[in-house]
Amino acid sequence: GAVVSQHPSRVICKSGTSVKIECRSLDFQATTMFWYRQFPKQSLMLMATSNEGSKATYEQGVEKDKFLINHASLTLSTLTVTSAHPEDSSFYICSAPGTPDYNEQFFGPGTRLTVL
Amino acid sequence: GQNIDQPTEMTATEGAIVQINCTYQTSGFNGLFWYQQHAGEAPTFLSYNVLDGLEEKGRFSSFLSRSKGYSYLLLKELQMQDSASYLCAGMDSNYQLIWGAGTKLIIKP
Numbered sequence: 001g002a003v004v005s006q007h008p009s010r011v012i013c014k015s016g017t018s019v020k021i022e023c024r025s026l027d028f029q030a031t032t033m034f035w036y037r038q039f040p041k042q043s044l045m046l047m048a049t050s051n052e053g054s055k056a057t058y059e060q061g062v063e064k065d066k067f068l069i070n071h072a073s074l075t076l077s078t079l080t081v082t083s084a085h086p087e088d089s090s091f092y093i094c095s096a097p098g099t100p101d102y103n104e105q106f107f108g109p110g111t112r113l114t115v116l
Numbered sequence: 117g118q119n120i121d122q123p124t125e126m127t128a129t130e131g132a133i134v135q136i137n138c139t140y141q142t143s144g145f146n147g148l149f150w151y152q153q154h155a156g157e158a159p160t161f162l163s164y165n166v167l168d169g170l171e172e173k174g175r176f177s178s179f180l181s182r183s184k185g186y187s188y189l190l191l192k193e194l195q196m197q198d199s200a201s202y203l204c205a206g207m208d209s210n211y212q213l214i215w216g217a218g219t220k221l222i223i224k225p
C-alpha cells in the first residue's frame with residue numbers, strides 16, 4: 001500500500017519556540033492531506049485540511065496563525081506549531097487519501113511533540 | 117450533529133471471537149472505516165464499508181447497515197497482539213472522517 005512518512009518522529013522543545021513537522025507521501029501524489037492531533041486516551045481530532053497550491057482549511061477552534069500549514073508540492077505538507085506552549089504537547093498525525101474517492105486513508109507514523 | 121458511538125473498553129480471551137459495535141450519525145455518508153491503533157502509534161487501516169453487508173478479510177470482518185446507522189468489527193481467533201484500540205470512523209458528504217473515541221480491546225490469555 002501507499003506510504004506516508006512524517007519527520008521528526010519525536011521532538012522536545014522549549015516553550016515559545018516553533019516546531020515544523022513534515023508529512024510526505026512517498027509513492028503517490030496527494031493534493032489533499034489531513035492533519036490530526038491526538039491527546040492521550042482520546043480519539044483523533046481533525047485540525048485542518050491541507051490543499052496543494054491553496055490555503056488550508058482549518059477546523060473550528062484551531063488557530064490558523066498558530067498552526068501554519070504549507071502544502072507546497074504534491075508530496076509534501078508541513079505543519080508549523082508557532083510559539084509552542086505546554087498545552088500544545090500532543091501526538092500529531094497526518095494522513096493522505098490513497099484513492100480519488102477517499103475510500104482509503106494512509107496515515108503517517110505520527111510526531112510526538114513535548115513542549116517544556 | 118455528527119456523532120460516532122462505540123464502547124470504551126472490551127475484554128476478550130485469546131482464541132475467542134469479539135464483536136465491536138459502532139453507531140454513527142453523519143451529514144451524508146461516504147463510507148464507514150475501521151482502524152486499529154496500538155499505543156503510541158498511528159492508526160492502521162482495517163476495513164472500509166460503503167454498501168450494506170459483511171466484508172471479510174482474514175480474521176477480521178466488518179459489517180454495515182446503512183438504514184440502522186450501524187457497523188461492527190468482528191475479530192476471530194484472537195491473538196495477544198490484537199490488544200489495541202479500534203477506531204470507528206464515518207465519512208461525511210465532504211469526505212471528512214468523523215472519528216469515534218475508540219474501543220480499547222484487552223486480550224487475556
